[in-house]
Amino acid sequence: MNKIETSVDSLKKDIGAFYKPDLHHFMVMNAVDLGDKIELQWFFCNYAFPSAVTTFYTLISPDTEVPDISDIVPSAWVAQAELADLMNINIENTKKGFVLEPDFESGPLRKKK
Amino acid sequence: MGKQYEIPLGAQHISLLEPLHFKFTTENEKIISTDANVYYVHRGIEEACCTKFKFRQVSFVVGRVCGLCSISHSTAYSQVAEKLVNIEAPLRAKYLRMLVIELDRIHSHLLCLSHVAENAGFEALFMKTMQYREFSMEMLEAVCGNRIQYDFSIVGGVARDLKAEVAGMILQRLKTFLPQLDELVDIFQNNWTLSLKNKGAGAITREAAMRLNVVGPFARAAGLAIDVRNETEDLLPWKEVGFEMVTDTTGDVYARNMVRLRELYISIRIIRNIIASLPESALVTETKAFPDGEAVVRLEAPRGELFYYAKGNKTQMLERLKIKAPTFSNVAAMVEAFTGNEYGSAPAIIASYDPCLSCTSR
Numbered sequence: 001m002n003k004i005e006t007s008v009d010s011l012k013k014d015i016g017a018f019y020k021p022d023l024h025h026f027m028v029m030n031a032v033d034l035g036d037k038i039e040l041q042w043f044f045c046n047y048a049f050p051s052a053v054t055t056f057y058t059l060i061s062p063d064t065e066v067p068d069i070s071d072i073v074p075s076a077w078v079a080q081a082e083l084a085d086l087m088n089i090n091i092e093n094t095k096k097g098f099v100l101e102p103d104f105e106s107g108p109l110r111k112k113k
Numbered sequence: 114m115g116k117q118y119e120i121p122l123g124a125q126h127i128s129l130l131e132p133l134h135f136k137f138t139t140e141n142e143k144i145i146s147t148d149a150n151v152y153y154v155h156r157g158i159e160e161a162c163c164t165k166f167k168f169r170q171v172s173f174v175v176g177r178v179c180g181l182c183s184i185s186h187s188t189a190y191s192q193v194a195e196k197l198v199n200i201e202a203p204l205r206a207k208y209l210r211m212l213v214i215e216l217d218r219i220h221s222h223l224l225c226l227s228h229v230a231e232n233a234g235f236e237a238l239f240m241k242t243m244q245y246r247e248f249s250m251e252m253l254e255a256v257c258g259n260r261i262q263y264d265f266s267i268v269g270g271v272a273r274d275l276k277a278e279v280a281g282m283i284l285q286r287l288k289t290f291l292p293q294l295d296e297l298v299d300i301f302q303n304n305w306t307l308s309l310k311n312k313g314a315g316a317i318t319r320e321a322a323m324r325l326n327v328v329g330p331f332a333r334a335a336g337l338a339i340d341v342r343n344e345t346e347d348l349l350p351w352k353e354v355g356f357e358m359v360t361d362t363t364g365d366v367y368a369r370n371m372v373r374l375r376e377l378y379i380s381i382r383i384i385r386n387i388i389a390s391l392p393e394s395a396l397v398t399e400t401k402a403f404p405d406g407e408a409v410v411r412l413e414a415p416r417g418e419l420f421y422y423a424k425g426n427k428t429q430m431l432e433r434l435k436i437k438a439p440t441f442s443n444v445a446a447m448v449e450a451f452t453g454n455e456y457g458s459a460p461a462i463i464a465s466y467d468p469c470l471s472c473t474s475r
Binding site: 022026027047073077079082099104108109 | 150325
């Protein structure tokens with residue numbers, strides 16, 4: 001797994017420069033709760049060399065607003081909506097209530113304090 | 114412009130097996146936009162795998178994510194855990210995993226095809242397909258001990274060996290199944306009613322499949338050649354046992370049916386080759402190590418690419434487990450592929466997506 005560090009500010013620029021729809025397959029977004037910080041990850045593979053997984057990652061504070069990348073990767077809205085619900089991550093243009101019912105506990109996969 | 118209507122379909126609906134909710138906006142009968150919700154069955158499995166169960170027990174937990182592709186989940190998890198403890202399953206275990214995955218693909222594809230027939234109003238074909246599917250369930254029970262939720266793949270290998278008499282029984286039943294499969298292909302290909310309902314319905318192009326990162330038979334029916342069995346030789350040696358990619362071009366319900374049917378022939382070939390060349394070795398690689406670091410694994414489940422991410426911290430409990438099911442990848446395309454179709458085609462289109470919300474919501 002090839003991990004490339006990015007930041008919230010340069011995320012769209014980095015993924016925009018990397019992602020070519022006819023070359024790259026976007027798999028999913030993930031978040032790992034590290035306590036004070038959350039590691040956000042975007043997983044891609046290449047249709048021509050599919051065993052090579054490329055991961056963009058960045059560390060964010062829980063209240064950081066993360067840019068929406070669905071203008072670059074159109075199917076990313078599904079993964080963004082899931083993380084907004086399950087990890088309570090604030091993602092631009094992403095509303096809650098896609099994976100969890102509106103009255104469900106907020107961010108159930110976040111570490112309990 | 115015709116009159117616009119909003120029509121809900123699901124979460125409980127006679128044409129839906131899964132708790133999925135669509136809200137169609139139609140102009141007279143034509144669907145012009147679709148909204149989807151998948152929020153009815155979240156069970157907190159990822160959380161449970163990191164807080165309630167030790168990493169060796171997790172393969173049994175993730176086997177409960179889905180009743181249809183249980184073996185894909187337990188195998189993908191076992192593989193990602195093996196990466197974290199730095200071991201490799203013995204070759205015989207890899208072959209047996211592939212055998213059960215292909216038996217599972219047969220039962221899953223036939224279930225999907227039966228529901229496409231049912232949603233097209235072809236009850237007799239629904240019953241015939243379900244009847245022919247039964248052999249695969251019986252074979253899975255003979256190999257694994259259960260008809261579903263097999264508990265077969267474990268961290269390091271597999272839990273049971275394949276007995277010679279069970280191998281013989283599988284070969285015998287495949288011989289019986291082959292003409293039945295030919296019969297199903299003939300009906301799905303040539304029946305006038307099915308063709309009328311399925312050709313052109315719910316179509317997406319190869320470009321759209323690529324743009325929306327579609328996976329599985331949904332992608333392959335549109336001409337996008339993506340199949341993890343073609344890619345990850347290090348984990349399971351698919352090409353050694355006769356894997357061949359199946360694609361189509363039209364991307365409609367008809368093409369999805371044909372891709373699934375043609376994949377069944379490949380599954381039969383793979384199962385026969387595995388039984389003919391099953392290597393002798395141990396079933397499990399033992400280790401006392403605890404998971405450390407992070408790893409990802411991709412595996413071709415019946416509906417497409419299954420993705421597992423795991424992170425260990427040198428304890429019995431995982432730091433994080435992330436599961437991405439194939440249907441999850443297809444949601445964006447599912448919503449888009451309805452556009453321009455008649456509302457009356459929606460049930461058949463949904464069945465052809467073969468959605469699994471149990472996996473998607475976890």
